[in-house]
Amino acid sequence: MTSIPRKNTRQVKIGPVTVGGGAPVRIQSMTTTHTRDVDATVDQIQQLTEAGCEIVRVACPTEADARSLGKIKSRIKIPLVADIHFNYRFALIALDEGVDKLRLNPGNIGKKDRTVEIVEKAKKMRVPIRIGVNGGSLEKDLMEKFGPTPEALVESAKRHVAILEELDFHDIIISLKASDVPTMVASYRLASQIFDYPLHLGVTEAGTLLRGSIYNAIGIGTLLQEGIGDTIRVSLTAESVEEIKVGKMILEALGLRKGVRVISCPSCGRAEVDVFKLANEVESRAMAQIKDPMTISVLGCVVNGPGEAHESDFGVTGGKDKGMIYIDGKQRRVVDEAKLVDELFKEIETRRKGPSDPDQNSSPSEKSSSSQIYEQ
Secondary structure (H helix, E strand, O other), X not given: OOOOOOOOOOOEEEOOEEEOOOOOOEEEEEOOXXXXXXXXXXXXXHHHHHHOOOEEEEEOOOHHHHOOHHHHHOOOOOOEEEEOOOOHHHHHHHHHOOOOEEXXXXXXXXXXXXXXXXHHHHHHHOOOEEEEEXXXXXXXXXXXXXXXXXXXXXXXXXXXXXXXHHOOOOOEEEEEEOOOHHHHHHHHHHHHHHOOOOEEEOOOOOOEHHHHHHHHHHHHHHHHHOOOOOEEEOOOEOOHHHHHHHHHHHHHHOOOOOOEEEEEOOOOOOOOOOHXXXXXXXXXXXXXXXXXXXXXXXXXXXXXXXXXXXXXXXXXXXXOOEEEEEEOOEEEEEEEHHHHHHHHHHHHHHHHHOOXXXXXXXXXXXXXXXXXXXXX
């Protein structure tokens, strides 16, 4: 697969995780719990971590939320980001609690001395700050001058960045999110020309699982294909774990991340198996059980099955009451349709445990060409 040249931005450390400067594109999400509910928040973060989340953000609208951050951080394995709006005290508390990053717009927290206090403390503790510009909350004068345009978003970011730079603070990450995908894409393109700080990509208020996944895939995917972007958050009106799944798929589709890839046909009148059910079952089990990168093909008929399976580590082709299992593009054995998925994952588990005789799991009666599936 052709590699995508990426813009070389500054490197910023978020706890032990590096963002920018050639580091892998990082996947983020945000919890939906009340942060002050430590057990619920930790439980959700652990689910996100298991799904592949690398950086997690939590909301801090109250002092109780901010004062819970240390307890949460002590029980999780990935960097913790405090989401702060307007109240500078909560930012100071978050730093005392040991967070790994602040999401904070310095122009929105009042007097300059408050910003100075936060920045000096963040600098001393080596905690970066993400400036998060949002198309739905632009400054009034920028809206009057530009309207909700890419120029307005970038100008807003420049204002916040200037405040930090004047205080000799440069551990900065920038996001410029909009719900309109073309505006979002144009904003990041413009920002990429102006800033050398890492860019955090996302489409805000993208929508429910289906619509939001498509909007994010187009917006984030377009920019990543152009080499723009160092970390992503797929915003969805859905469970946070779904954000991680979609984010991983976007990166995998572009060759920026290796993972479990299930390729499956759209089905047609040739299929004699429920391809929709088969593909969903294989993908669900693969994402839950497999951590190693691999490609699994799920095909519904003999026309495409053998050819597509040649490109896969494992594959299944359905037939009338039977199915063929492929390993490394080669036919392994025919099994009953009802056992097809179970037998596929037995083969995968055998591979994970180490090399074995390629015919050890096949009896003479099971070895068959794919065409014979339809003859039985």
